[in-house]
Amino acid sequence: MEEGLRENSRSFTFSLVNEDHTLANAVRFTLNQNPMVELCAYSIPHPSDNIVNIAIQSTDKSAKAVFNDGLQDLRSMCQIVRDSFDKSVNDFRAELQESSESKN
């Protein structure tokens, strides 16, 4: 799924097979928010290849560790989204029920 083009450990390009803008753009966002990241960008070399390249240059840690952090951040953001979404749906249902009960 992933292979790197090794230049040095702080500058790395990761190629993800079978991924597209969905993951690459989201992880680029979380990486760019990370103070360890000097540069992060992604590209899809050709639209008919199912491959996406993510380039990362980091300051303190190795690019691989930073990439890992970015993915962890994205995953925890997803969990927060899921939790607050579930909570809102439940609240909305409870409210609906209350209002329909008070009508009866």
Added chain:
Amino acid sequence: MPRISVLDMPDVPNGQLPPHIQLQKTRVFCEKNAPTHTDYVQHHGSYTSMDVHESLIENFHNNFKVNVIRLTSDVIEFDMIGIDASLANAFRRILISELPTMAIEKVYFVNNTSVIPDEVLSHRLGLIPLDADPRLFEYISDESSSSSNERNTIVFKLNVFCKDNDKRISVKSNQLKWLPKGSQLNSETDGGGNEYTSFRCSQDSPEFSHKPIGLKHDDIIIAKLGPGQAIELEAHAVKGIGKTHAKWSPVSTAWYRMLPEIVLMKEIENEMAEKLVKKCPVNVFDIEDLGAGRKKAVVSNPRACTLCRECIRDEGWEERVSLRRVKNHFIFTIESTGSLPPEVLFTEAVKILEEKCEAVIHELSF
């Protein structure tokens, strides 16, 4: 002469962006000819020179909010506040093309004397939404590519004919009959006796599914038959994703828009106010009575704005009305085709993004 640092600017508040930059960062300006400041500055160090270091991730837990606006059995509308477009778009893309559903993929014809050719009829059958929970099924290619069993295939039968002297009839989706025990056709090549599916148990057993599998809508017209015409076929539905073919997409639409924000830059009074209220086709503006015969325009319903820009089209109005969109406030709408309720679809989509992350994290650990 005392030395003064260039960064020491007393009129610029430290640790805070100047108001116009803050506005450009958080709003899209919808101007007459084109929108401006459409991008979101993502890099953490972009405002370092102004001593602003804010990270969306650190405060995400506190700032992120979801408000459900509308929820029915197949539509949900909700506000997602405090998230970046890249994530909102990832969820939308996954909803459309990467969430699995069941759809008819193979059709075995026994007889078709209707005017619709086999391949067109098969295509029509494929697009019919099925009422089956895809989470109960596996992909057919997962283990063995050839064997269809109760874990990966749903079989429907259609057997209709129009009698010789009858009127023309419509074949509707409710005439498709579910076969929980699998295919009833015999394969010709193996000298008969061999069915196209090998079900080990019936799909209507309670441990398999709580409700019988069927079609979401009973009144979809599949074909029309004239006197003497007949269709007999068996349709096999399998699990797939929208990337392969749109028939597997679980949503009819999944889309978002940013929250409109309309600001009146000047007081708009009397006839001008009336004019403004009349300009807007969706009644965004309203009139407030100031007493003494004076009236003033107010923005009463910005959410309804469709951004048609009619209110700023005429000469001079662009200075009075400013149309903006809030960059981190998304109004998300999901319309399900029926296999799963819309709120479940969204949580499943978020789970898929998590799984993608986990898969790459796993790869990185080697």
